[in-house]
Amino acid sequence: MTRQPPALATWVLERFCADPGLAGDLIEEYARRQSARWYWKQAVMAVGAYSVSQIMEHKWLAVRAIATGYAIWYVFNATLLQGFVRPWLAPDTTLEKAALLTLGYAVWLANGWTIAKLHRPYSTAMVFAYVLWAIVASVPPVYTVAVNTITGSTDGSKLAVELITRLGVIVTLITGGTLAAYRDQLKQARTGAQAWPRESPGALAG
Amino acid sequence: MAKEYLGNLELMVLLSLMRVGDNAYGVPISQEIELRTGRDVALGSVYAALDRLERKGFVTSTMGDPTPERGGRAKRYFQITAKGVREVRDAQRMLTNMWKNLSVLQGEIV
Numbered sequence: 001m002t003r004q005p006p007a008l009a010t011w012v013l014e015r016f017c018a019d020p021g022l023a024g025d026l027i028e029e030y031a032r033r034q035s036a037r038w039y040w041k042q043a044v045m046a047v048g049a050y051s052v053s054q055i056m057e058h059k060w061l062a063v064r065a066i067a068t069g070y071a072i073w074y075v076f077n078a079t080l081l082q083g084f085v086r087p088w089l090a091p092d093t094t095l096e097k098a099a100l101l102t103l104g105y106a107v108w109l110a111n112g113w114t115i116a117k118l119h120r121p122y123s124t125a126m127v128f129a130y131v132l133w134a135i136v137a138s139v140p141p142v143y144t145v146a147v148n149t150i151t152g153s154t155d156g157s158k159l160a161v162e163l164i165t166r167l168g169v170i171v172t173l174i175t176g177g178t179l180a181a182y183r184d185q186l187k188q189a190r191t192g193a194q195a196w197p198r199e200s201p202g203a204l205a206g
Numbered sequence: 207m208a209k210e211y212l213g214n215l216e217l218m219v220l221l222s223l224m225r226v227g228d229n230a231y232g233v234p235i236s237q238e239i240e241l242r243t244g245r246d247v248a249l250g251s252v253y254a255a256l257d258r259l260e261r262k263g264f265v266t267s268t269m270g271d272p273t274p275e276r277g278g279r280a281k282r283y284f285q286i287t288a289k290g291v292r293e294v295r296d297a298q299r300m301l302t303n304m305w306k307n308l309s310v311l312q313g314e315i316v
Binding site for chain 1: 233272
């Protein structure tokens with residue numbers, strides 16, 4: 001009996017990788033190989049290869065996506081949230097701190113959503129570009145905390161919090177981008193619009 | 207516009223496409239590469255290469271009909287263009303010239 005391939009991997013593949021033939025090819029190969037591990041590996045590699053290929057093909061668009069994400073972060077996270085809301089709220093209790101943290105993550109979610117919406121039909125790749133930039137930008141602060149932890153200036157819990165917070169940001173950004181792309185696909189399915197052939201880069205404003 | 211050269215994987219994909227012929231879609235193309243080179247190439251990488259080749263005008267693609275064994279998904283068939291064949295010939299000529307009279311490869315130097 002032929003087992004079905006992992007549904008989540010297929011979902012991820014179809015949300016993040018726009019090629020209409022690839023998912024079918026992987027399902028066909030899965031019937032021969034019967035390995036969920038192989039299927040997951042192929043799906044993740046396909047998403048990575050697709051995103052990198054799109055970023056390389058549309059470098060200026062990737063720069064625009066990073067600039068957009070940075071502008072949103074600067075206006076909402078760095079200026080409004082940290083400069084005005086935090087001093088005004090002056091969070092003392094755990095509940096207040098949690099509320100501020102939730103607000104911060106909501107902005108990251110909206111950031112991923114906005115990048116995806118403004119960079120159709122390459123939304124996935126462009127969110128991925130900003131995620132890569134966010135990872136690179138995280139290196140200096142994480143490095144500082146790691147050095148402080150090693151030298152004993154701070155305890156290990158601060159490093160753990162730093163890593164978890166930044167991992168949370170990346171997951172939230174990707175979730176925002178995914179939700180936007182998913183909504184577009186639902187809308188496309190409802191209107192019966194053709195997802196293939198891909199739109200030209202000139203159609204980005206849509 | 208500057209001439210675009212073929213990458214290693216792109217060349218392998220084009221050669222495999224020529225070998226498979228009319229029924230060329232992702233699965234037989236990657237299987238042909240695996241069979242001839244012994245390399246297990248990810249289908250996603252093959253598709254990324256095919257996308258680049260299509261943008262360069264070396265291949266064209268058409269969608270087939272959805273089939274139940276593929277979960278109702280259609281196959282994307284690829285064909286090499288005349289420009290693609292010319293590009294493969296150029297690559298062959300260049301590589302053959304590079305290989306010619308290489309003493310290292312003739313076993314004179316170990």
